[in-house]
Amino acid sequence: MALSAARASGDTEPEVAQGVLTRDRLTPRQKRVVDELGRERLVAMYRQMVLIRAFEQRSEQMYQQRKIGGFLHLYMGQEALGVGAISALRRDDYVSTSYRDHGIALALGMDPKACMAELFGKVTGVSRGKGGSMHFYSKEHHLLGGHGIVGGQTPVGLGAAFRAKYMRTDQVSLIFLGDGAVAQGTFHESLNIASLWHLPALFIIENNQYGMGTAVDRALSVHDLTLKAPGYNMPGVKVDGMNLLDCYAVISEAVNERRKSPAPILIEAKTYRYRGHSISDPATYRKKEEVEAYQRVDPILQVKRLLAELGWLDEAASKELDRDARAEVSAAVEFADASPEPDPSELAQHVYAQ
């Protein structure tokens, strides 16, 4: 039932993701993923999700302590999508995303120390302190930003897909965009060109159902976003963005297909952000019941429960993992604190390429 219909009917149980991960009710696809990944990899992916959550929680605190300034857009709640998608990639694939980029960066394996340092505006940051929260870039990890303008990343990521085609490699380009970005002209232009030119671009809509304060049904005339795909002659696939295994399954299948035969795909992942649009947004446009309903399907808790049921991570090990992740984040904060700001001479550096 659509969100607005649920609200209209007075139903207090809003539509949430379909199922929750539990060993007894794994779908055949989810079972395949569990078998394919195995214990070590699945625990590692879980740890990445935990790290992202801890990092974002700490960033929130650091902002309140004025160690971070400007805009801060947190990824809490969307970890399954970021980690699930990026785990399906090779190191030489390309990724581009919006300003809500910390989770994506960490999922790519970027150093939390350097990420936190970037948030603090230090020279040891991923962008030497010159980008900030919204502009994480990594040449090493093939992260093409970190974009402040909604939808600005969409054609840029497409350019990376073009590169793969031009150089005749089997690389793919993952382009993360929000439901808000679907309204931008760049969405239309990019999907059209991607399809026309058969580019290996995976457009992943991180539909967290709100573009800042505007619910999707107030921004888009069509609410099932996969309906847009045939309009660009490409497949459209839905995935439960709160479900790590489904995200991994859908995206790895899409990626593997595209290595053999370059073509774009539109993937709509329904997810949820536990915080407002940015740190200054109290999100009064959302009902408490809705947030709580999505917290009940917290992607991290889902995987934790599954890992316990599989006997792959018991309570003690889980606590240890949590402590470890928090320690890693604390070390990142210490590193960021201790790092210097960029030297004033860096002001004039990197304006023009040499």
Next chain:
Amino acid sequence: METQQITYREALNQALAEEMERDPLVFLMGEEVGAYNGAYKVSQGLLDRFGPMRVLDTPIAENGFTGLAVGAAMTGLRPVVEFMSFNFALVAMDQIVSNAAKTLYMSGGQFPLPMVMRGPGGPAARVAAQHSNSLESIFAYFPGLIVVAPSTPADAKGLLKSAIRSPGPVMMIENEILYGVSGAVPLGDHTVPIGKADVKKTGRDVTIVAHGRMSYMVLAAAGVFAREGIDIELVDPRTIKPLDIETIAASVRKTHRVVIVEEGHRFCGVGAEIADQIYSTCFDDLDAPIVRITHTENPLPYARNLEAASLPNVDQVVLAAKGVLYRA
């Protein structure tokens, strides 16, 4: 030096072909550049020679395909984006400003963008307001963008080669009226350095600073100035940004008088920047205030007489030259 007599259009075509031959990472994209051989035939024959992976016909989606070029440049390719006319680049302003100009800086130096965005800019002949913008100062405004504007076939070929070899983004603003103009172009791998002005005509009485079609117009009218007894020195910046103020200043120290001629608007136009730099650099060498001749303060009208009245003409420049010589 051996030269060939070719048109501005042919010069661009040669530059593109030679650079694409030299470097397999260079490719051309834009509306009608391929099968149509280019709206203005600049890319004539290139699709046949290099194939559809290197000469790409785009849909009409400037912001989208400019962004694609940004992503391609970030990942190691060297795109040349053709804007059928630079007016259409306005549709791509977000990708040009937010990404092309700023990515190297925002990424802390990780992603240089070796991309060229080129096409004809400025008024043509009665193509009316939306097709007649001079956008040099708009692009020059943003740190990170290089802006060049060749006025001759030799400069066009040389600057396009340099632009394509440049490690960062270059906006190259050509002129449709000049595409058919012939000139001597050195044979061989002829390049013109970015950031170097050219004295198109030496003289003693007054420095005229003009680029693009205005440089051509003034040069073509050298005889008119001569008949008025004015020995002009014409300095063509060739690169708007970074501006070669040294060459301009050297001329000012010789003539002590400056007239700046531009097709663009007065307010925040390129001439305002040039005047400011001249005043900062060699104020004491001036014997008169700098005079600027510009597009009038209105969108360009279609009617032949109104269009003519909106744009600089030789008579105005002669009058201005006399003015700064206190001979008017």
